[in-house]
Every structure is written in structure tokens, then in C-alpha cells.
Amino acid sequence: MSAETSTSRRFRDAATETPLARYILVAIAVGFMALILLMPLLLVFIEAFRQGIPAFFEALGDVDALAAIRLTLLVAAIAVPLNLVFGVSAAWAIAKFEFKGKTFLTTLIDLPFSISPVISGLVYVLLFGANSYLGPILKGWGIEILFAVPGIVLATVFVTFPFVARELIPLMQEQGTGDEEAALSLGANGWQTFWYVTLPNIKWGLLYGVLLCNARAMGEFGAVSVVSGHIRGLTETMPLHVEVLYNEYNFVAAFAVSTLLALLALVTLALKTILEIRYGEQLSASRKH
């Protein structure tokens, strides 16, 4: 018995690294992450309070800062629900049915992930700009897209387009169609099946996708920067306002506004981790830990 234990222990030892190698690897991983990820995060908070707490709140209470916060919330409040509805719809069609061209459609949905944010903004400049076909026509009707809120919303929708869909498609594919078929055979109609069967199955995955979508929507910089026109107090989102403050050497204010965005990131990560730990079984396989 004891011989067997020691043998199996020796095999287990043989299938892992020596304690020294483990310590070195953990030290490398922790050191690298501290250097590359944690120090920038820490610096944001320290720089924001460099001139004390009153200066911090003064920077946040600034009229332009408040306008930027409002605009960021507004843009996310439009862009996220749009992509939420799209994500559910795309996942239903792609995960629950078999049809030709499915892989191609999935590739198209992922497209915005492989496009530079600057190009995501540029395409709308080309579509709605002063020397485009649509721009002057819409302007004639009194509709401003570029250098106005609609352009910022469109650019944000573009860059956050795949988030919910790509979370739901693998999850709903894993779940198959058995539950829905049972509900339908028991007399439920399509909407009832969706509300009472599908939605409860995917709710945590949906929340997960919405979290990531929202973080990106509130934090998007490149695409929004191209279409915004940088009109202070009107078309400046929080990330754009951070840039302006930084370029004006108003570092305390820049980092003060940044703390709000950093807090958003931390809350997103915390909720995401909670979802992974508590509801890991109800997320797609790649999210289980």
C-alpha cells in the first residue's frame, strides 16, 4: 500500500516541474503581469489624487467632464441594447438552425474585431462625410450624422457589434434544440418558448456578453475619435475628454476622469469573474474555469 502510494507520487512528480522551476515560473508570470498590467492601473489612481482629494473632485465636477460622462452613458445606453437584440437574433438563427453559408455569416459577424478602430470610424466618414453621396442629402434634411451624436453611436455600434453574438452562439450551440422542441411539442408558441425556455438557459451568457459589450462601448477611443469632431461639451465622450485634458497638460484632471473608466473596468472584471465562478456551467465552454 505504502509502496503503491510512493510510486504514484513519483509518477505525479515526474509529470510536473521541480519546486524551484515552479517558483521561477510563478515569479515570472506574476512579475510580468505586475509590470505590464498592474502598474498602469495603480498609476491612474495615484496620479488622480496627486494634488489631493478636492482637486480630484473639482476635476470630475467640471462642466465638460460632466457632459462627457453624460454622453458616454447615452451612447452606451443606445449601442448596447441594439447589439443585444442583434446578438440574440443572430445566435437564434445560427445556433438553432442548420443552413448553408453559416460559417461565412459567423465570419462576417466577427469582422469588426479584425478591423482597426480608426478604420471603423473612417468608413462612416466616407459614408456620411461632406464629399460623400449621403452626407449632403442628409444635411439637406437637417440630419447631422458626422461630428454629432449619431455618428458616435454608429461607430460604437460598429466596434461592439460582435460581443453579445459571439458569447451566445457557442453557448446556444452547446445547448442544442431539445428544450425548445419539448416546449413546442407541449403546446407553447414561439415567443413563449423563447421567454420561458431559451432565455433562462442563456441569461448568464447574455449578461456576460453585455458586460464586455458595455465596457468596450464606454471605453472606445479610436473609432469615436475619428467621427466625433471633438466639440467640447457636445461630442466628447469620456475617453476623448481624457485625451484633451492630457494634451493640455492637465494631468490631474485627465487621470481623475480616467479613474472612473478604470473603475468601470474593475467592476466589469469583478462581475465577469463572479459569473465565471458561480454560473460557469451556464456559460459557453471557453468561459468555464
Added chain:
Amino acid sequence: MKNWRQPSILPGFGLTLGYTITYLTLIILIPLAALVVRTASLGWADFFAVVMDERTQLALRTSFGAALIAAAVNVVFGVVVAWVLVRYDFPGRRLLDAIVDLPFALPTAVAGIALAALYAKNGWIGSLLDPLGIKVAFTPLGIVIALIFIGLPFVVRTVQPVMEELDREVEEAAATLGASRFQTIRRVVLPSLTPAILTGFALAFARAVGEYGSVIFIAGNIPYVSEIAPLLIVIRLEEFNYAGATAIASIMLIISFAMLLFINLLQMWSRRRYANVR
């Protein structure tokens, strides 16, 4: 064309697919078509004038070169981080695991100004490197640092699930057959991870090439030296040089799509290779 989809008793196929395609067309395809049409209307002479311009070429080289170096660094450290997270138990592992995704959640502009402040001459890290004669902020090296920040989760999150699925018994078998631990890792573990590592590399690279927000603050944006291609697009737009902006964008897109194709081929290859294992 009648059999383009398998019959199903579930409702809503027409509605959801129709909505999906309409929304996709309005938000993604039509705007991208505008870029294609505008590029096509440039004519070869104009297009090549932009492509052959020294500033364009150097900006593209800076973007792709820095992205390549950053992705390579991320592969090395990303695999170590993933390995440590999957295989070892140590205090703070869970926290470390959660922090990996920080670059996904932290707005790029915030990361950009933080990195710039960190690596500036009087910054926490910059002041340590300055006496050694190493300048990071406002040099191409700064661009690489920002791209390492942005790309790390792509490698870790691609490699990690594959590592979790690895069969420990194969490693034990290698050990019983007399392989040293190093041999087992080099000959048994790494080959099974190679497709995932390559995919992670490609994803980190593709993201880094187009990255803008985290780079422009630390890069210094010196034309011909530390100017990235996305910034040059923005500069051309601000000059109302739409042809120039469009041409640079389409070159970047062509290369990005080649990357996307490469990623898909890699995934197909890895799926085929490990189909019998799963």
C-alpha cells in the same frame, strides 16, 4: 437552392436570420462597401502614390514591426502565465486570472496615458531606465510596450483552455518511458499547444496592428520614426486628404483579412489534427 437549410420545427428562422442579415448589412457591410468603392475610385496612380510614399511605408512598417515584436513577447510570457494559471495553485491565482482580461476592459486611452506617464523620463519605470540610456516613451520601443499590454489576454485566453484539456496521463506516460521533464514539455506538451499558440499569436498581432488609443500617447508620433499607420490615417483625415486615408486603410484591411484567413486556416488545421484526441 431548395435544400439550403435543414428542416426544423423551431420557429423564427426567417425573422431572426432576416434581422441579422439586415442589421449586419446596415452597420458593417454598407460602410465597408463605402471604403471599397472609394478605394476603387482612386485609380492605380493615386493608390500607388500613397503606397510608395515614404511616410506611409515607414508608418506601416512601424505598425506591423512593433505588432510582430509585441506578439512574439506575448507568446513567450502569455504561455508562461497560462501555464502557471492552469497547472499551479498559489495564493492570488484567482486574482491573477481575473486581471489577465484588464486590457479588454480598460479603455485604451486610459491605458495609453498611464503607460506614457509610467515610461516617461520622470515616470516610475522611465526614471529607472533613463540612467541606463534606455528611452521607452516617445520611441518605437514605447509602441511595443503598449502593444504588449493590449495583446497579452489574446495569447493567454487562447492557450489556457487548450492547456486545461491536456491529458496529464500522456505526460506521465512520457515520464515512465524515461523522458526528462524538459523533454516531455518540448516533445509532448508544446506540440499539442502549438495550434493554440499560433492562433493566439495571430489574434494578438491582428489586434496590435490596428491599435490606436493605447499607442498614440506613448509613441511620441514622430513622422518617419514612431508614427503608426492608424495615426497616419487620422492625420490624413484631418488634412481632408480622404484619398490618402482611404488608401492606407485599404492596405491595412487587406493585410488584416489575410490574417483572418490565416487564423481560420490554423483553426481548421488544429481541429483536424486533434479531432481524434477529443
